[in-house]
Amino acid sequence: MLDNFEQNTIPGATVQVLDTEIALITDFDGKFILENIPRKAVLQIQHLGFKPLFVIAEELVNLESCAELVLAQNVQQLDEVVVIELLTSGLVKQTDASIELNTGAFGILPGSIEPDVLQTIQALPGIKSIDETVSDINIRGGTNDQNLILWDGIKMYQSGHFFGLISAFNPYLTDKVTIIKNGTSSEYGDGVSGVINMETKNELTDTYFGGAGANFISADVFGQIPLGEKLAFQFSARRSLTDFLNTPAYNQFSVRAFQDSEVTQNGSFSFMISLENYYMISMKNTRLG
Structure with missing residues (x-):
């Protein structure tokens, strides 16, 4: 045979x-x-x-x-298989091994009430938080102080509020997030363990757009106002509701933050950053020199 x-x-x-x-x-x-x-x-x-x-x-x-x-x-010829969504909608793996997250397409994780970026990225392999906070994220076994967090190119030193239980970034203003965890480029010199690069919407529109929302902790608003063909004003604000209402969610957060500790809360809780303003200038169709 x-x-x-x-x-x-x-x-x-x-x-x-x-x-x-x-x-x-x-x-x-x-x-x-x-x-x-x-x-x-x-x-x-x-x-x-x-x-x-x-x-x-x-x-x-x-x-x-x-x-x-x-x-x-x-010999059997198989039909062509085209993979459209390798992980899920809103996640794209780039050629440089970085992962691009589109918050609008990704949606909200089960059990969450808003599309928090720092909570969402913890669902990716190799990224976790031991104490389940947004201020103590470990990438590939590194420590949280070895991560570089950028917001529109600005280095962020504070990523969470209320002992890391609440994210410091307005989840509805973030448009695109790039996560690098497998060796960072030389341009990210401080990202020894990983890089989290968050970007706001960088597109000029002819009409106003925005939105507002509230939960049992805070209320927020965001929007963009066109000022011309090459200029727009983008704004975002968030304010806690605990000054006049202690909700069950806030009470649970307080119990978790101060459990097994002699530290007690003195004073009201509020966000350190209450208003964020951004100007967008388009250089399209502009000649230099």
């Missing part, structure tokens, strides 16, 4: 006499012997990766030497 490609022997091929219970397998040299079978019996020879071969028994008798049977390789 040989193959039709390089004439190699095929051990372990199945030889069966059709319409009977007689069957055997070829030996290490690809040989087999059948006795006391009808001359008109049909032999079916098959092996994984080869097309089945049908032979009449009388064609193999009264020969001066062993007959050479050749099995043809079974």
Whole structure:
């Protein structure tokens, strides 16, 4: 028993006499012997990766030497498979191994009430927070002070509020996030462990857009106002609600923040950054020199 490609022997091929219970397998040299079978019996020879071969028994008798049977390789052409979403919608792996996250397409994680970037990236492999806070994120086993966090190119030293339980960044203003965790470029000199580069919407529109929202901790608003063909004003604000209302969510956050500690809260809780302003200038169609 040989193959039709390089004439190699095929051990372990199945030889069966059709319409009977007689069957055997070829030996290490690809040989087999059948006795006391009808001359008109049909032999079916098959092996994984080869097309089945049908032979009449009388064609193999009264020969001066062993007959050479050749099995043809079974080549199957598969349909093209196009992977559109490798992980999920809103996540794209770039050629430099960085991961680009589109917050609008990604949506909100189960159990969350808003698309918090620093909470979302913890769902990626190699990124986690041991104490489940947004201010103590570990990338590839590194410490949180080895991460470089950028907001529109500005280095951020404070990433969380209320002992890291609440993100310092307005989740609805962030448009695109780039996460680098497998070796950073030389332009990110401070990103020893990883880089989290957050960018706001960088596109001029003819009409105003914005939105507002509230939860049991705070209320926020964001928007963009076009001032001309090449200029727009982008704003964002967030304010806590605990000055006049202690919600169950805030009470649970307080219990978690001060558990197993002698530290107590003195005074009201509020966000350190209450208003953020951004100007956008388009250089499109502008000639220099």
